[in-house]
Amino acid sequence: MWAAWPEAGEVDVRLIHASEYLDSCLKDFAEKKAAYSISSKIGEASNQFPCSETLALEYVNLGDHANELMTFVEKVKKNVEMHGLKALDASSNVDEMNVLRTNSVFIAKILGLESVDERSVEDASDDIKEICCPGKPCITFYTKVSISLSFLQLTKLRF
Numbered sequence: 001m002w003a004a005w006p007e008a009g010e011v012d013v014r015l016i017h018a019s020e021y022l023d024s025c026l027k028d029f030a031e032k033k034a035a036y037s038i039s040s041k042i043g044e045a046s047n048q049f050p051c052s053e054t055l056a057l058e059y060v061n062l063g064d065h066a067n068e069l070m071t072f073v074e075k076v077k078k079n080v081e082m083h084g085l086k087a088l089d090a091s092s093n094v095d096e097m098n099v100l101r102t103n104s105v106f107i108a109k110i111l112g113l114e115s116v117d118e119r120s121v122e123d124a125s126d127d128i129k130e131i132c133c134p135g136k137p138c139i140t141f142y143t144k145v146s147i148s149l150s151f152l153q154l155t156k157l158r159f
Contacts, residue, residue, distance in 0.1 A: 014094070021094045021135070022103055026110060029139050033111055036141045072133075092134050100137065113141075 080088065097118060100107070104116040121132050132138045 017094050018099045021092075021096065022099055025100070025137055026107065028136070029107065029111055032139055033141060094135075096135070096137060 076088070086093075097120065100116075100118045104118060108114065108116045121129055124132070124138075128138050128140070
């Protein structure tokens with residue numbers, strides 16, 4: 001009845017940061033998977049315009065980048081308010097590749113995928129290199145083409 005309260009050990013802040021990083025990645029991955037599944041059902045629209053309208057396409061793309069930039073600025077501002085100047089560090093406080101590798105089975109199970117392959121940005125194409133930024137990994141989905149074959153033997157073989 002007069003037992004002492006258990007004493008708490010040291011809090012591992014690295015695990016908390018890794019957990020928050022994994023949680024934000026899973027949210028982004030789930031949103032991208034939903035967008036991918038909708039676009040694969042509907043069919044992808046062509047993003048090529050006739051030569052006279054290529055300028056319009058460039059303006060549309062600039063608008064997307066402006067929105068992404070403002071989102072990034074707002075995120076950095078909130079991080080600075082919450083964490084101080086540590087938020088402006090050029091390096092991540094989490095070993096991103098290690099977190100993704102150790103949790104790849106979990107990520108695949110949560111997203112309903114067969115497998116997850118982790119790759120460094122150095123191995124990626126130029127399109128993916130433009131999208132990636134520290135603390136925000138990029139995910140791409142692809143479907144493997146397969147054919148199911150069944151063989152039936154209608155006659156008995158006699159040897």
